[in-house]
Amino acid sequence: xxxxxxxxxxxxxxxxxxxxxxxxxxxxxxxxxxxxxxxxxxxxxxxxxxxxxxxxxxxxxxxxxxxxxxxxxxxxxxxxxxxxxxxxxxxxxxxxxxxxxxxxxxxxxxxxxxxxxxxxxxxxxxxxxxxxxxxxxxxxxxxxxxxxxxxxxxxxxxxxxxxxxxxxxxxxxxxxxxxxxxxxxxxxxxxxxxxxxxxxxxxxxxxxxxxxxxxxxxxxxxxxxxxxxxxxxxxxxxxxxxxxxxxxxxxxxxxxxxxxxxxxxxxxxxxxxxxxxxxxxxxxxxxxxxxxxxxxxxxxxxxxxxxxxxxxxxxxxxxxxxxxxxxxxxxxxxxxxxxxxxxxxxxxxxxxxxxxxxxxxxxxxxxxxxxxxxxxxxxxxxxxxxxxxxxxxxxxxxxxxxxxxxxxxxxxxxxxxxxxxxxxxxxxxxxxxxxxxxxxxxxxxxxxxxxxxxxxxxxxxxxxxxxxxxxxxxxxxxxxxxxxxxxxxxxxxxxxxxxxxxxxxxxxxxxxxxxxxxx
Ligand code: NAD
Numbered sequence: 001x002x003x004x005x006x007x008x009x010x011x012x013x014x015x016x017x018x019x020x021x022x023x024x025x026x027x028x029x030x031x032x033x034x035x036x037x038x039x040x041x042x043x044x045x046x047x048x049x050x051x052x053x054x055x056x057x058x059x060x061x062x063x064x065x066x067x068x069x070x071x072x073x074x075x076x077x078x079x080x081x082x083x084x085x086x087x088x089x090x091x092x093x094x095x096x097x098x099x100x101x102x103x104x105x106x107x108x109x110x111x112x113x114x115x116x117x118x119x120x121x122x123x124x125x126x127x128x129x130x131x132x133x134x135x136x137x138x139x140x141x142x143x144x145x146x147x148x149x150x151x152x153x154x155x156x157x158x159x160x161x162x163x164x165x166x167x168x169x170x171x172x173x174x175x176x177x178x179x180x181x182x183x184x185x186x187x188x189x190x191x192x193x194x195x196x197x198x199x200x201x202x203x204x205x206x207x208x209x210x211x212x213x214x215x216x217x218x219x220x221x222x223x224x225x226x227x228x229x230x231x232x233x234x235x236x237x238x239x240x241x242x243x244x245x246x247x248x249x250x251x252x253x254x255x256x257x258x259x260x261x262x263x264x265x266x267x268x269x270x271x272x273x274x275x276x277x278x279x280x281x282x283x284x285x286x287x288x289x290x291x292x293x294x295x296x297x298x299x300x301x302x303x304x305x306x307x308x309x310x311x312x313x314x315x316x317x318x319x320x321x322x323x324x325x326x327x328x329x330x331x332x333x334x335x336x337x338x339x340x341x342x343x344x345x346x347x348x349x350x351x352x353x354x355x356x357x358x359x360x361x362x363x364x365x366x367x368x369x370x371x372x373x374x375x376x377x378x379x380x381x382x383x384x385x386x387x388x389x390x391x392x393x394x395x396x397x398x399x400x401x402x403x404x405x406x407x408x409x410x411x412x413x414x415x416x417x418x419x420x421x422x423x424x425x426x427x428x429x430x431x432x433x434x435x436x437x438x439x440x441x442x443x444x445x446x447x448x449x450x451x452x453x454x455x456x457x458x459x460x461x462x463x464x465x466x467x468x469x470x471x472x473x474x475x476x477x478x479x480x481x482x483x484x485x486x487x488x489x490x491x492x493x494x495x496x497x498x499x500x501x502x503x504x505x506x507x508x509x510x511x512x513x514x515x516x517x518x519x
Pocket of ligand 1: 169170171172173174196197198199227228229232247248249250251252253255270271272273303304404406432471473477
């Protein structure tokens with residue numbers, strides 16, 4: 001039955017997977033423009049989160065395979081970096097068209113491997129596709145600077161040049177969007193790339209590489225290796241890799257930032273979050289509650305931009321019962337079932353961790369006004385389902401407030417004033433995103449000016465910036481200098497060469513060498 005449901009992408013899967021006679025098919029590597037079966041003996045079972053059936057086995061790449069990926073990227077850089085910018089742009093034009101035509105197939109794979117609903121999975125693809133579309137304007141984005149006549153007959157101009165081989169390490173929660181934050185930006189600027197997708201759902205990334213092949217991208221420009229810690233260490237240590245883009249948890253992000261930087265690489269590291277939504281009593285109640293519910297529970301709370309913490313100011317705390325009623329209406333089911341609002345969480349371990357954090361809140365004095373921990377979905381009894389859960393009377397010293405839960409759990413705090421809300425948020429170590437809901441412009445302005453968080457929404461719950469801007473999480477949510485995509489992404493993947501030239505039409509001959517700096 002499942003095979004029939006996913007027929008849409010069965011053809012594509014034949015290229016990216018290998019069907020052995022035993023058990024589940026294996027996911028291939030992508031090296032030098034070809035999908036190849038790994039020679040490893042070490043495999044990771046990938047389970048459908050709705051059923052816990054094994055759908056594919058992901059290899060832990062061998063050292064030789066990882067070396068082959070970097071060698072291929074290094075060789076490809078020699079010619080790719082000399083390809084005309086118009087040729088690279090044309091590939092991006094074709095690529096965005098192919099991705100758009102295959103959005104549904106990509107979404108089906110995401111739902112199968114990651115669990116989110118089909119509609120939400122299409123959103124995952126779309127947000128990545130927008131980065132590819134933005135890359136089509138590389139002819140403007142990669143422009144350097146120029147200044148004529150900085151001294152007599154002397155002009156200076158600068159080029160933005162690629163770095164060489166770059167690498168990307170991605171998390172499980174956006175299997176299409178986050179790889180697309182990385183390799184399209186890197187390669188359109190003339191770099192080559194080695195990607196290590198999340199070992200928990202690499203299928204969408206592999207399909208995206210198949211599509212890049214179809215768009216005419218030469219072999220070796222992007223390569224994919226699979227694995228976990230060894231693959232990450234390999235990337236951090238390899239002398240031919242010049243830059244690493246990472247998105248994922250705090251623990252891995254800090255580790256990769258430190259190890260990569262120590263080896264002289266550029267690293268951009270987007271990490272965890274605890275995003276607060278401040279609800280003012282003057283807000284539009286209907287819209288605010290709907291936005292909160294969508295942003296807290298959508299994708300089963302497994303978004304780095306989920307509004308996982310609600311801060312009710314003053315009388316707004318009286319809205320909590322209405323919030324609970326709305327959250328109760330959400331339908332939890334397997335992601336491909338029409339009408340589903342929330343799919344399962346990624347793994348049984350993740351479900352266990354979420355449930356334990358909820359219990360810790362209760363033990364520390366919070367009230368569980370909506371409890372989704374024991375939810376069983378008929379027909380999917382083995383799935384990792386957690387229903388919408390709301391903890392109220394949460395205090396800042398509780399574990400459920402301090403830790404990122406990354407599940408469909410909203411923790412609610414109450415404060416008396418806007419100043420109290422701002423102080424609370426600014427004391428939290430994370431700085432990924434925050435939002436305020438109000439109908440008062442002065443309140444919104446004060447919040448924007450005083451809040452120490454890199455991405456702010458005013459009456460908008462998830463302020464994920466479009467790619468003409470950059471994704472600008474701060475403080476504990478980011479390590480590095482240049483952020484992902486937008487102008488900062490262009491800076492991350494380029495280095496500047498500044499050329500100063502003297503061309504005189506008159507033949508002036510100096511009689512003596514000038515040994516002092518000019519004054
Ligand atoms: P994760 O850190 O477990 O995995 C991310 C990548 O790092 C994977 O490719 C994995 O193989 C590797 N990895 C995991 N543990 C490692 C370790 N100890 N050492 C070296 N490498 C390691 O993250 P995840 O669970 O896949 O993703 C969820 C996390 O990602 C959440 O914390 C979420 O907030 C964060 N996230 C952040 C953003 C953002 O833009 N700030 C976006 C999406 C997700």
